[in-house]
Amino acid sequence: MTTTTGTTDAPEGESEARRATLRDVATLAGVSIATASKALNERAHVRESTRDRVLAAATELAFTPNQAARSLTSGQTGTVGLIADDLDGRFSLPILMGAEDAFGTGQVSVFLCDARGDAIRERYHLDALLRRKVDGIIVVGARTDARPPLVGRIPVPVIYAYAPSTDTTDVSVVPDDVQAGRDAVSHLLSAGRQRIAHISGDAAYTAAQERATGIASALEAAGLELVGGSAQFGAWSEQWGRGAAQRVIDQYPEVDGMICGNDQISRGALETLQRSGWNVPHQTSVIGFDNWEVMTTGPSPTLSSIDLNLEQLGRTAAELLFESIQGQVEPGIRRITPRVVTRESS
Amino acid sequence: MTTTTGTTDAPEGESEARRATLRDVATLAGVSIATASKALNERAHVRESTRDRVLAAATELAFTPNQAARSLTSGQTGTVGLIADDLDGRFSLPILMGAEDAFGTGQVSVFLCDARGDAIRERYHLDALLRRKVDGIIVVGARTDARPPLVGRIPVPVIYAYAPSTDTTDVSVVPDDVQAGRDAVSHLLSAGRQRIAHISGDAAYTAAQERATGIASALEAAGLELVGGSAQFGAWSEQWGRGAAQRVIDQYPEVDGMICGNDQISRGALETLQRSGWNVPHQTSVIGFDNWEVMTTGPSPTLSSIDLNLEQLGRTAAELLFESIQGQVEPGIRRITPRVVTRESS
DNA sequence: GGAAACTCCGAAACCGTTTTCGGAACGCTA
DNA sequence: TAGCGTTCCGAAAACGGTTTCGGAGTTTCC
Numbered sequence: 001m002t003t004t005t006g007t008t009d010a011p012e013g014e015s016e017a018r019r020a021t022l023r024d025v026a027t028l029a030g031v032s033i034a035t036a037s038k039a040l041n042e043r044a045h046v047r048e049s050t051r052d053r054v055l056a057a058a059t060e061l062a063f064t065p066n067q068a069a070r071s072l073t074s075g076q077t078g079t080v081g082l083i084a085d086d087l088d089g090r091f092s093l094p095i096l097m098g099a100e101d102a103f104g105t106g107q108v109s110v111f112l113c114d115a116r117g118d119a120i121r122e123r124y125h126l127d128a129l130l131r132r133k134v135d136g137i138i139v140v141g142a143r144t145d146a147r148p149p150l151v152g153r154i155p156v157p158v159i160y161a162y163a164p165s166t167d168t169t170d171v172s173v174v175p176d177d178v179q180a181g182r183d184a185v186s187h188l189l190s191a192g193r194q195r196i197a198h199i200s201g202d203a204a205y206t207a208a209q210e211r212a213t214g215i216a217s218a219l220e221a222a223g224l225e226l227v228g229g230s231a232q233f234g235a236w237s238e239q240w241g242r243g244a245a246q247r248v249i250d251q252y253p254e255v256d257g258m259i260c261g262n263d264q265i266s267r268g269a270l271e272t273l274q275r276s277g278w279n280v281p282h283q284t285s286v287i288g289f290d291n292w293e294v295m296t297t298g299p300s301p302t303l304s305s306i307d308l309n310l311e312q313l314g315r316t317a318a319e320l321l322f323e324s325i326q327g328q329v330e331p332g333i334r335r336i337t338p339r340v341v342t343r344e345s346s
Numbered sequence: 347m348t349t350t351t352g353t354t355d356a357p358e359g360e361s362e363a364r365r366a367t368l369r370d371v372a373t374l375a376g377v378s379i380a381t382a383s384k385a386l387n388e389r390a391h392v393r394e395s396t397r398d399r400v401l402a403a404a405t406e407l408a409f410t411p412n413q414a415a416r417s418l419t420s421g422q423t424g425t426v427g428l429i430a431d432d433l434d435g436r437f438s439l440p441i442l443m444g445a446e447d448a449f450g451t452g453q454v455s456v457f458l459c460d461a462r463g464d465a466i467r468e469r470y471h472l473d474a475l476l477r478r479k480v481d482g483i484i485v486v487g488a489r490t491d492a493r494p495p496l497v498g499r500i501p502v503p504v505i506y507a508y509a510p511s512t513d514t515t516d517v518s519v520v521p522d523d524v525q526a527g528r529d530a531v532s533h534l535l536s537a538g539r540q541r542i543a544h545i546s547g548d549a550a551y552t553a554a555q556e557r558a559t560g561i562a563s564a565l566e567a568a569g570l571e572l573v574g575g576s577a578q579f580g581a582w583s584e585q586w587g588r589g590a591a592q593r594v595i596d597q598y599p600e601v602d603g604m605i606c607g608n609d610q611i612s613r614g615a616l617e618t619l620q621r622s623g624w625n626v627p628h629q630t631s632v633i634g635f636d637n638w639e640v641m642t643t644g645p646s647p648t649l650s651s652i653d654l655n656l657e658q659l660g661r662t663a664a665e666l667l668f669e670s671i672q673g674q675v676e677p678g679i680r681r682i683t684p685r686v687v688t689r690e691s692s
Numbered sequence: 693g694g695a696a697a698c699t700c701c702g703a704a705a706c707c708g709t710t711t712t713c714g715g716a717a718c719g720c721t722a
Numbered sequence: 723t724a725g726c727g728t729t730c731c732g733a734a735a736a737c738g739g740t741t742t743c744g745g746a747g748t749t750t751c752c
Contacts, residue, residue, distance in 0.1 A: 019479075019501050022739060032702040037740060044741095045699060062499060067477045068414040068423065069738035072707040077414065079478075082458075087443050097433050100460050109474055112428075112458040114446050128455055131413045132425075133365075153408055155365050238644040264644065294640065298584040298610065367708060378732040383710060390711095391729060415708035418737040 020061035029057040040065070071133065079109050080321060081129035083122060085142040085163070087114045090292060091310060092140045095161050098314025099138060102322075108135075117142060126150060136321040139163075144174055145206040157324030161317040162310075169331045171324065173317045175308035176335035177207050181214020184259045184287050184306055185222070187340050193257035193285050195227050199244040199269060201261035203233035208261055211289060215259060227252045236261060241268020249276060256284050257346075263288040263295035266303050270345065285346035301344030308338045366407035375403040386411070417479065425455050426667060427475035429468060431488040431509070433460045436638060437656060438486050441507055444660020445484060448668075454481075463488060472496060482667040485509075490520055491552040503670030507663040508656070515677045517670065519663045521654035522681035523553050527560020530605045530633050530652055531568070533686050539603035539631050541573050545590040545615060547607035549579035554607055557635060561605060573598045582607060587614020595622060602630050603692075609634040609641035612649050616691065631692035647690030654684050 026036035031050060039046045039054035046054075057063075071077045082099060084092040100110055111134060113125035129137060136156050141147055141163020149165040150158060157171075164172030188196055198215055200208045212231045219225055228248065234240040241260060245268065248255055258273075260266035266288030273280050280286055280301055288296070291307035313336045323329045372382035377396060385392045385400035392400075403409075417423040428445060430438040446456055457480060459471035475483060482502050487493055487509020495511040496504060503517075510518030534542055544561050546554045558577045565571055574594065580586040587606060591614065594601055604619075606612035612634025619626050626632055626647055634642070637653035659682045669675045 021737090033739080034702055034704090034741080035700085038701090041740085045701090047700060050700080064473070064476045066418075066479055066738050068417040068479060069707085070740075071414040072412075072418065072709090072738080073740045075707080079457075087446075088439060093434060093439070096458075097460060100433075100458070107474075109457050109459075109478060111425075111455050112442075112446070113455075114443060127410070128453075130410045132455060133412055133414060239646070242646070264640070267644065294610070298613065300585070300588075369708075379709085380711080380732055380734090381730085384731090387710085391731090393730060396730080412708050415737085416710075418708080418739090419710045421737080 094310035095314035098311035099318040102315040102318035177210035178214035180338040181211040182218040185218035196257040198231040201236040238268035241265035245269035245272040304346040440656035441660035444657035445664040448661040448664035523556035524560035526684040527557040528564040531564035542603040544577040547582035584614035587611035591615035591618040650692040
């Protein structure tokens with residue numbers, strides 16, 4: 001109740017008054033406002049006793065410098081914008097967390113905007129960010145498919161995360177899905193698997209294609225090929241995983257490893273295998289992508305997965321943004337290396 | 347590449363110059379900066395031809411008003427802080443989305459802070475928010491257990507969401523877990539179930555207790571009691587759900603309904619039931635809490651669940667914050683009504 | 693004992709807006 | 723033609739800080 005400033009007009013509440021300003025501090029300390037400023041910022045030569053008086057005054061008045069006023073002179077606001085395409089998607093989050101982390105608690109503040117995949121909304125948020133004079137912007141996509149860059153002349157650096165910009169002079173950070181595919185294969189190979197099937201997700205996704213590419217290339221390098229000859233594309237769902245796995249074991253009972261497009265498909269496949277009496281991982285290994293904790297650690301056996309290191313992706317994006325703000329960075333696409341998380345299913 | 351301002355010092359790039367300011371617009375339009383301001387804000391009496399010239403100049407220079415400067419005079423920044431306790435927890439997200447939604451795209455911008463359940467971090471973020479003179483703050487907890495209020499004198503309104511403040515003079519918005527429990531019971535009762543078991547989560551959580559309370563009261567009102575006499579408390583995991591469900595059907599084979607502490611327990615229970623050859627929902631209904639899409643729609647049959655309407659909770663929090671900024675709002679705890687989402691398992 | 697070199701401190705300009713208030717130009721009436 | 727109202731516009735004062743630059747006071751040194 002000491003919060004709102006909705007005092008009707010009762011003059012009694014002098015204590016409720018406006019927030020203390022530098023002038024107030026200076027007056028209380030008996031110095032000029034210039035000196036107060038210097039004292040608080042540890043600037044120049046200010047006698048120690050003077051500084052102490054100023055600091056004391058500042059704490060007494062609970063003084064917090066007005067960042068807006070400060071930004072006016074410095075030109076920098078110490079804020080960045082983060083435009084996400086879909087917040088409820090689970091990919092934005094770790095990236096956002098990584099970025100938040102890299103910016104350092106308190107130093108840089110993050111404006112969060114959810115564009116929901118809508119270009120109009122995106123434009124709207126962008127304008128708001130520019131009005132607020134953010135020092136830079138990170139654009140986080142919902143899928144790894146390349147997206148058109150932000151339109152208009154943007155007077156601050158922009159980093160594209162997860163979904164790269166189609167403009168190669170922009171700076172983008174994406175997961176290395178091809179490598180992720182290769183890693184999945186070599187993981188299964190090192191577990192002694194040779195007859196591997198690939199149950200993928202929606203073929204329209206770049207991620208599906210790139211993972212398939214990595215898988216194919218790694219198998220070829222090992223002189224092998226996919227059971228069934230090629231990947232099965234479908235949807236990113238458990239249901240698809242269940243059905244596709246059923247068809248695989250019906251047609252190719254010799255299969256001893258399954259690489260699934262994501263952890264949901266992986267979970268669906270596991271369920272089918274178990275229901276059909278297959279022993280995972282003894283008879284068949286199963287591995288997915290994304291390392292979505294709730295999917296991978298829920299079932300028994302727990303599911304191995306390729307983690308795309310999205311938090312690190314977010315941190316990298318933030319670091320790149322920093323560098324861009326300071327000077328130039330090399331344009332182009334950076335790929336974040338994935339890592340294998342081994343659990344009971346392989 | 348036209349983004350960074352890292353021009354070493356080459357004076358050639360006059361085009362790369364600093365962002366256009368109101369003065370530039372005024373000069374270009376041949377008017378005073380006061381008039382330019384008025385024209386852009388549709389203020390006072392400005393001759394139409396003059397306004398048109400100013401607007402033309404503004405668009406030509408791609409002028410965006412400096413919000414910081416504007417805030418200096420208005421005193422309001424049009425920003426709010428959102429301090430979340432754990433971003434990766436799935437409860438903050440919908441709340442955050444609801445809030446973002448209610449604030450309206452562009453009008454109000456949201457500073458996102460992740461305190462990770464650490465009071466020090468929280469303090470740090472809070473200071474940063476106050477420096478930036480946010481107009482208000484929403485604090486989102488990770489659990490519904492009451493939490494101590496923010497420390498220190500906060501000169502702006504604060505709304506506590508999901509986790510209420512222990513201070514009853516604060517404003518809090520929480521899900522109505524007691525009602526959620528009641529709803530679960532009445533849903534099963536209306537499906538003709540009478541012998542209901544309750545497999546809950548960690549008893550240390552207020553949510554677990556409140557749901558149990560609601561369940562108990564609704565059953566009592568119907569003249570029934572829980573199979574086994576009381577709720578089974580354990581963990582919020584699928585594994586616990588599997589084990590607990592097994593014990594329930596072993597000991598009480600007459601059970602015809604299971605209320606599970608959350609969707610993960612629910613899923614675990616479903617798996618056990620199916621593996622034991624029970625038919626869901628014919629033989630036994632299953633319902634959980636939270637309505638976590640990936641958990642509820644993944645398995646077959648899909649799982650019914652009580653949705654706590656977290657997005658609406660977020661919207662409500664945002665609206666309350668608005669009202670607090672304008673004037674006063676009644677302190678205390680608001681409870682958001684849940685809703686039953688019926689799927690195949692009941 | 694006076695000049696030079698320091699050490700502290702404050703007046704004032706500035707950042708980019710909004711807003712008040714007075715003045716100029718104009719049309720109209722007497 | 724003087725007087726009066728309107729209508730537009732601009733000078734200037736905020737807003738809350740930072741920073742430059744010069745002035746006053748104190749040492750140090752010859």
